[in-house]
Amino acid sequence: MNFFQPTTWDEALQARAQTPGLLPIAGGTDLMVEFNFDHRRPAPLMDMTRLEDAGRWWREGERIRLGAAVPYTRVLSELGRDLPGLAIASRTVGSPQIRNRGTVGGNLGAASPAGDSAPTLIATRAEVEIRGVDGTRHVPVADFFTGVKRNCVASDELIVAIWVPTDTGPQQYSKIGTRNAMVISVASVALTLHPRAGRVGIGMGSVGPTPLQAVAAEEFLAGTLDEGGYWHSRAELPESLVAEFGRQVAGCTAPIDDVRSTAGYRRSAVGVMARRTLSWAWSEYRHGDRRPTGCRAGRDGEGMTTCE
Ligand SMILES: Cc1cc2nc3c(=O)[nH]c(=O)nc-3n(C[C@H](O)[C@H](O)[C@H](O)COP(=O)(O)OP(=O)(O)OC[C@H]3O[C@@H](n4cnc5c(N)ncnc54)[C@H](O)[C@@H]3O)c2cc1C
Known part of the structure; x- marks a missing residue:
């Protein structure tokens, strides 16, 4: 099996566009379960965790830019004050082991109707930053999902970050x-x-x-x-x-x-x-x-x- 470990978004997007069936993998807490249960055949994989800013967050004005590969544990320990709703939801995800590996980007990628990050992201009017070789677009989380376990990320695009407004109330x-x-x-x-x-x-x-x-x-x-x-x-x-x-x-x-x-x-x-x-x-x-x-x-x- 081919395993890509890009460190820049350009590399990652080129690999995604040029390698049929290439699957992004962040924490693997959804994807590996699908492989284990034979719901999906193992495919070429691309590690999202070494990409330049995927594992970082920072503030820009009244929003937090949350890299797609930031795990729940860090949302809880570092962003409880700015993003209390997302921190509360993150605490309900799986177990400590799952929260250490699982990411908000992966939750959106999996697009389960039961995903715990989505309701809060919808309520706070968060946006998903999606990048392809032709450019970047921002999609409100409320418009991001297109069906059961489906989202609007094209096969040559990647989720780069989630932009979440910081709290202005409970x-x-x-x-x-x-x-x-x-x-x-x-x-x-x-x-x-x-x-x-x-x-x-x-x-x-x-x-x-x-x-x-x-x-x-x-x-x-x-x-x-x-x-x-x-x-x-x-x-x-x-x-x-x-x-x-x-x-x-x-x-x-x-x-x-x-x-x-x-x-x-x-x-x-x-x-x-x-x-x-x-x-x-x-x-x-x-x-x-x-x-x-x-x-x-x-x-x-x-x-x-x-x-x-
Ligand atoms: C025991 C257990 C308990 C769980 N409990 C919960 C729970 O309580 N609540 C909950 O919501 N979920 C739960 N999950 C599911 C899972 O942990 C979450 O959905 C998690 O957020 C997935 O993140 P990940 O980084 O592991 O995703 P991965 O498994 O790495 O990826 C998930 C999907 O997203 C795609 N993807 C990943 N990153 C990107 C990207 N940057 N761009 C485009 N696509 C991408 C992958 O290709 C894959 O299709 C549980 C899973 C397990 C095994």
């Missing part, structure tokens, strides 16, 4: 699975509040063929918070509003029955998680403490893997 992520750790989500919800812009972001996982943005629910909540003067007053939200928000988010899903759950359960779980993430985020906003610090996995003993 961010939360909640994931439900059959147990509290080492679990692919049955459903997940990411919520971000942007008080300065009067905006709300909501991303969802495992409730459609791709990770989804709950556009109607975002507009409902942002409009209601604005009309009621809640951004300014920071008053407690009425239960009826929180309940309606849960219904609105559940209404934005398109789930199916499969081996992991029924569509009905997924829809219901999303409604519950939407209410909870809103309550946690609003509480942070009200009390001026909007920086999550640790994981509160299994806080309610209902199989919720949630962090704060």
Whole structure:
């Protein structure tokens, strides 16, 4: 088997364009499983971890440029303050070993509807930087996925980085699975509040063929918070509003029955998680403490893997 280890993007893109079937590999935590289970035949591989800036992140204005091969462990240890939502989601991925190897770029490359990074990236309005021999383009994460395990990266392109706006308000992520750790989500919800812009972001996982943005629910909540003067007053939200928000988010899903759950359960779980993430985020906003610090996995003993 041919194994390429480029150190520059030019080398990598030329190899990608000239070698039929060449597969990028970052942590290998998705790809090697596919080889082991014979879902995919071993092909020429290209290591993404030695590329000049793939394993680095830096700040540019109000965004973090996260190299495609930065592993979850580093998102957690280095970016918890700037990207709290992504850090919370990263903590729910697999085990420490998987988080040491697995990358956000690989999660987007795999394009699973259950991937844990996507909901938060959608909620924060992150963009994927994709490069080919003909140039670079930026695609909003909400438009990046084209179907189950499919994305818009062409066969001669590579994911170079993810541009994530730094937080301007509370961010939360909640994931439900059959147990509290080492679990692919049955459903997940990411919520971000942007008080300065009067905006709300909501991303969802495992409730459609791709990770989804709950556009109607975002507009409902942002409009209601604005009309009621809640951004300014920071008053407690009425239960009826929180309940309606849960219904609105559940209404934005398109789930199916499969081996992991029924569509009905997924829809219901999303409604519950939407209410909870809103309550946690609003509480942070009200009390001026909007920086999550640790994981509160299994806080309610209902199989919720949630962090704060
Ligand atoms: C035990 C176990 C538990 C897991 N738990 C979770 C979990 O809880 N949540 C979750 O979301 N995932 C989970 N996963 C899946 C996996 O760990 C994640 O999807 C991870 O983010 C993949 O990253 P990677 O770097 O290992 O990707 P790789 O396996 O290296 O690559 C994945 C795909 O992306 C492509 N790719 C990689 N880099 C690029 C690039 N720069 N440009 C274009 N394409 C690229 C590859 O060709 C491949 O198709 C788990 C996996 C295992 C084995």
